Amino acid sequence: MINMVSQKNGFIPKTVDFETRVHSSFKHQAVMNLIGAELVKVLPGEVEIQVNFRKDLTQQHGFIHAGIIATIADSACGYAAFSLMPADSSVLTIEFKLNLLAPAEGDKFVAKGKVLKSGRTITVCEGEVFAQRADETKLVAIMTASMMTIMNRPGVSESSISE
Amino acid sequence: MINMVSQKNGFIPKTVDFETRVHSSFKHQAVMNLIGAELVKVLPGEVEIQVNFRKDLTQQHGFIHAGIIATIADSACGYAAFSLMPADSSVLTIEFKLNLLAPAEGDKFVAKGKVLKSGRTITVCEGEVFAQRADETKLVAIMTASMMTIMNRPGVSESSISE
């Protein structure tokens, strides 16, 4: 199954259960529950997170706040990176940049994170955030991010927080 | 009073009521209420926003999610920029970059946004986010951001959303 999936984008995951590991870690991101975000796609090196419009996520003009856009884009990129990392690893964000192309108005917002380069220590990702309304889909933001593979470090391993 | 304040950092606000305008706009950022953020300082070109640790703001390792750090840093930078903008203007974020220096663990988190260069169209800001616990204060993230002055544009003016 891994081989089938990886053929889609050329990435080969290092673990058989990458999908389970991403879902399990996502469930522990309490902030995703607060903002109503859902994990809607997990492929090797490619993850999508979706959030519906809610008034309590907006900034002063009624658009979704750039920080919330950053929240789903950062996690989409981080989990895209994590999907390719070895067992016993965890992922930390080193940095990201977000460019806002259009006001984040719409019914729902989908952040697509993709791995561009998967290195031993550093993984570089790009994220796109789309606003959807009726038939219309609009690119509202792009992210580039550097993610770091953390091996066996107590306190920041994904498994340490899984029951 | 404006002159007194501006002597602190050399910026001279274009409006007498810059402080009121920032507070009024902040109140309309619904997401700030969701995450429990407060506006704790407004000077010309300098704004601070604070959020307390809450479990529902965390990522998988129990640290505050980078996207929430970005949310308060972006607004601190945006309002620092807005504090120097003319009447009838509003502010939009063009882009920001966040570098994470340390895990965001602590009791409360303070984002300090400062204007580096205030131009007619573009304002460049830098943000610092500190984690505080007991007597300890630690720099956990830095931001650089480009903000844009929007003049008299319906739908994105601050005044259009004020009662």
Next chain:
Amino acid sequence: MINMVSQKNGFIPKTVDFETRVHSSFKHQAVMNLIGAELVKVLPGEVEIQVNFRKDLTQQHGFIHAGIIATIADSACGYAAFSLMPADSSVLTIEFKLNLLAPAEGDKFVAKGKVLKSGRTITVCEGEVFAQRADETKLVAIMTASMMTIMNRPGVSESSISE
């Protein structure tokens, strides 16, 4: 001819002579001559700049210096943006970020700049830099950049420096 070209990527240039304007401005970037860079492609919203490996462009490990990679990527993005701008305008870089994916080793380096969003004031671009050697082409860096349209401003207009 403009219509033909624009069908390739959906952008419609505002001037008939966009290609000439880009070439003319590029010729005035003296630094391009210093580093031996050439303008190899100009489409609406899409520009490529190429530089050959030269020992005097390297950093301490013998790779092309990241700043030289930034130089050709910034100009490729800037001219991609400029190709869609109106007559009597000029272009200035607001900011760019460069992520380095692999050491810049190879025989020649091609920076491809593309417009993602062309606004009245701000144009957002992405750049990719490829290293080429024999049959191999490798993505070594990515850029995201914000470009600004400057209208009729003395001292920074492209035409003021054209003979």
Next chain:
Amino acid sequence: MINMVSQKNGFIPKTVDFETRVHSSFKHQAVMNLIGAELVKVLPGEVEIQVNFRKDLTQQHGFIHAGIIATIADSACGYAAFSLMPADSSVLTIEFKLNLLAPAEGDKFVAKGKVLKSGRTITVCEGEVFAQRADETKLVAIMTASMMTIMNRPGVSESSISE
């Protein structure tokens, strides 16, 4: 001597000869010779590089090209990071972002790179570039950068290229 120097900014170098190592590596950055850049200050975690105005470093408006500004700022940040790294290490740039605050016009340009956070693998730096003319000094650009410590890797160690 190390102790004296480190008291200035709180950083303690891991090597006695950090200054020599930085100077030695800088000499091997051939591009610095091409653009006429000089290393003018080396402290633990703090490095300055200077370049004089030259017509052949300019872009189309006669200002120094943003890529050249990036070149000296990247090296100033990289060497600031390298000054705190252990023996047998070398430094690579992961990413940087440059915000341009004002046109780079002047007689000489000084890039100041400073370490904000020195980690085992990642060092985060900020850079400032000042334009100087007569008595006037103007901040024209700021950089934030992530640098990586590379240990004992053949082909990218600083010592492998030193005579």
